[in-house]
């Protein structure tokens with residue numbers, strides 16, 4: 025079984041087609057959302073789907089809007105085991121909204137600290153600050169999606185029991201390759217981050233995670249099946265701790 029732990033299915037022109045393709049291929053997908061109001065729609069659409077799960081999000085770059093949805097986030101968090109995309113963005117794009125982002129992220133962390141969930145994090149330019157937030161709230165085994173911080177912070181991410189998820193764009197970038205090389209096999213997950221990633225000019229879909237599985241197989245000198253077993257066991261080590269709803 026292949027797993028995509030971070031895909032924005034609701035951002036494709038035709039989400040239904042993408043969902044069908046995943047269900048047909050038994051491809052497990054964490055369908056992240058950017059706001060609780062988006063999650064409400066996704067959760068309704070995905071009800072009864074075996075492989076694609078809606079994930080309750082609050083994207084840092086939408087924090088100004090999101091702050092008005094914190095009450096909804098709190099209410100919806102009672103019923104889901106999947107949280108993300110959440111986090112902070114201190115890159116040039118997010119710099120103007122740092123204060124509101126921090127308020128919103130703090131609110132989100134105080135909600136999700138109550139019990140284990142599968143959590144996928146955005147941390148661009150704010151990796152150490154995100155890590156510190158998790159530490160303060162006792163949030164365990166979270167997944168740093170598309171990590172691009174320093175190797176020192178990456179080591180702290182692993183030392184504190186967290187994971188990273190690798191996407192197709194990272195396979196060809198210098199910083200992505202460095203993250204892959206420095207990550208222990210038992211802390212790696214795989215994501216498409218579609219539709220925001222491209223391979224040879226084509227927008228990635230959840231099925232594109234196959235490329236990452238193949239790449240890791242080559243790097244590790246292992247079969248794709250062995251890589252798939254490893255990723256599945258990493259994924260299950262997190263979800264097995266989530267309360268069954």
Ligand SMILES: [Zn+2]
Nearest residue numbers: 030032109217
């Ligand atoms: Zn994303």
